[in-house]
Amino acid sequence: MQTIVSGMAGRYATALFELAEEAGSTDAVAADLDRIKALIAESADFQRLVKSPVFTSEQQLKAVGAVLTAAGISGISAKFVKLVAQNRRLFALPGIFDAFAALVAAKRGETVAKVTVAEPLNDAHYATLKDALAQQTGKDVSLDVTVDPSILGGLVVKLGSRMVDASLKTKLNSIRHAMKEVR
Structure with a gap:
């Protein structure tokens, strides 16, 4: 490929x-x-x-x-x-x-996952996330980690065309939006 x-x-x-x-x-x-x-x-x-x-x-x-x-x-x-x-x-x-x-990742047979976190990942969390993504894709995954305190907590993972947004900011915005609809 x-x-x-x-x-x-x-x-x-x-x-x-x-x-x-x-x-x-x-x-x-x-x-x-x-x-x-x-x-x-x-x-x-x-x-x-x-x-x-x-x-x-x-x-x-x-x-x-x-x-x-x-x-x-x-x-x-x-x-x-x-x-x-x-x-x-x-x-x-x-x-x-x-x-x-x-290009480098493709040469190595890896997939690159862009990960946004609120604070830097420690080694254990980094390894756990890398292993979980490797299990999902069936390939070796390299992480491109970006720290963005504005997401408040959680993480956002973009892997190819898929994105999972499990950030606290998004969850709070969803709750805020749901509360506006209830009124």
């Missing part, structure tokens, strides 16, 4: 995946992209640089180069992100990261 990634982010991710495969550094590139994703999530300034169209490509390239150097990211990953900045496509990085992860 071939994983299909589409759109601009998919084309960039496919090109990077093919380069990484050719160089035999798919795992290293995946680790670098995870680090860059974490850097973006941790820094409001970096998020602004990635999302804002007001910066010129030269400004984006210079700033991204400095961040990558400071983080110790080099090689194919650094060259790729600099190319994306030069082409004024930094806004597409989250989609590129997701598409690349899907």
Whole structure:
């Protein structure tokens, strides 16, 4: 089964995946992209640089180069992100990261589940969730966990085209809606 990634982010991710495969550094590139994703999530300034169209490509390239150097990211990953900045496509990085992860997971025979939780999962909960999803799919599952305190509690799991929303926020909204109908 071939994983299909589409759109601009998919084309960039496919090109990077093919380069990484050719160089035999798919795992290293995946680790670098995870680090860059974490850097973006941790820094409001970096998020602004990635999302804002007001910066010129030269400004984006210079700033991204400095961040990558400071983080110790080099090689194919650094060259790729600099190319994306030069082409004024930094806004597409989250989609590129997701598409690349899907390609890597498909190569490994895994399925990627996007999980949103209110607070970070401890190792035991992470393993339990991973095992439960593996039993459901019959495949090895890798988790892409995002922490979003606004869901209040519970979790939201998206696996392929299926989504299970067991968040406290959704349950409270359902109760609120039901109470409005009773009046």
